[in-house]
Amino acid sequence: MDTNVTGADARNLAMTRRIPAPPAQVFEAWTQPDRIKQWFGPYGMTTPEAEVDLCPGGFHRTLMRDADGKEYPNLMAIDEVAAPHRLVLRVVDDSCGPLVGATGTLNFEAEGEGTRLSVIWRHPTEAMRAAHEEMGFVKGWGETLDKLTAHVLASPTPCPGAAPPAPEHGWLHRLLGEWRYETECSMGPDKPMERATGTERVRSLGGYWVIGASEGEMPGGAMARWTISMGFDPVAKRFRGTFIGSMMPHMFVYDGRLEEDGHTLTLDTEGPAMSGQGMARYRDVVEMRGEDERVLTSQVLGEDGSWTAFMTSVFRRIG
Known part of the structure; x- marks a missing residue:
């Protein structure tokens, strides 16, 4: 597991990943719809739709689809933008599950030549935090960050015949x-x-x-x-x-x-x-x-x- 369930605040869940790419590149992958559609979601999921209105009061919307064709809409409000170092998202409806009011803070910190990406989910209640963990926070977010890592590490000029990095490379x-x-x-x-x-x-x-x-x-x-x-x-x-x-x-x-x-x-x-x-x-x-x-x-x-x-x-x- 690449996660840290915080002890200081029983309403928080957090995860960190070190990505050997600069913060601007990782931030763009999170906020440019054409790029989001290439990687967003856990293993086995595709994201055929993505829209982003990148400003405070804007929105970050995705539609994920599993191998059986079941769809998972995901609409979040954007509470804060400080490109390319910080993005704060808030769940506004129950399409993501019983998480209305939960906020996800993404920090993109420069670390050497790469990025230390930390994701902190804050929940209004301990019960919501427990529900989020039960929904598969560790596995789902871990796999999603694997796919993000593989996406940003793909070379713009790959060797002929070379496949792009897979999620397992991200793992x-x-x-x-x-x-x-x-x-x-x-x-x-x-x-x-x-x-x-x-x-x-x-x-x-x-x-x-x-x-x-x-x-x-x-x-x-x-x-x-x-x-x-x-x-x-x-x-x-x-x-x-x-x-x-x-x-x-x-x-x-x-x-x-x-x-x-x-x-x-x-x-x-x-x-x-x-x-x-x-x-x-x-x-x-x-x-x-x-x-x-x-x-x-x-x-x-x-x-x-x-x-x-x-x-x-x-x-x-x-x-």
Whole structure:
């Protein structure tokens, strides 16, 4: 999940996304009807209609359509415009569900060469906030921001034959930023758990790839560096990636899928067996536990066909 349900105010829901594009470009994607129609809505939704009267007292109207043809009108009043850094929308009727009076504030803050987009929904009552969450705030807004990210990262001059970034590329960009990890690793039966710490920096490469560069301790105390690349193949509809590190000559090649829960990425690979003899099958499971935390669980396939976890790393955002 790329969300933060605020604790200070029980009537608020919030979400943040880091997008490697300038605020003006991201703001335009939210406010230009022709662009809104290209990305707006969760996975599987299209938006055949969009109108925007971009001024205080104006409106922001969309019509979404699902794969079965069911339509979802969405009319909001515009309470505030401060292009390209702030847009405040207010629900004015029940076409969006029981949310009349709720306001959504979108802040487009420059962060390096990109944008930190924060979405804060304020509700008149705690009951409305709970209803909004029950309607699928986390999943719906998370997927919508994935599609927005993919849209703004599309190159105006793509390589011949290259497909534009898919929503799954947008999902991978939830990982952008600076992280600190804490690892626990099993070193074998009847041996104590080993612990290690380090840092990771994840950046975007062309909108199609995210690259994570890590440095820190290995279980046992040795220092190491490693790099992970991760992308999405829109033809095979599979996540692809690699892992290389200073501690070994083997390159791990990932093949993976995003689980139905929308926040768990399962990656399968093959590498040297821990026994030192032959090869073994491994599985890394990446679970997003919020905007600022994710957990990586590494597993190995045993001779009996069962998976055994041998390492868990908790990543917490530091930037």
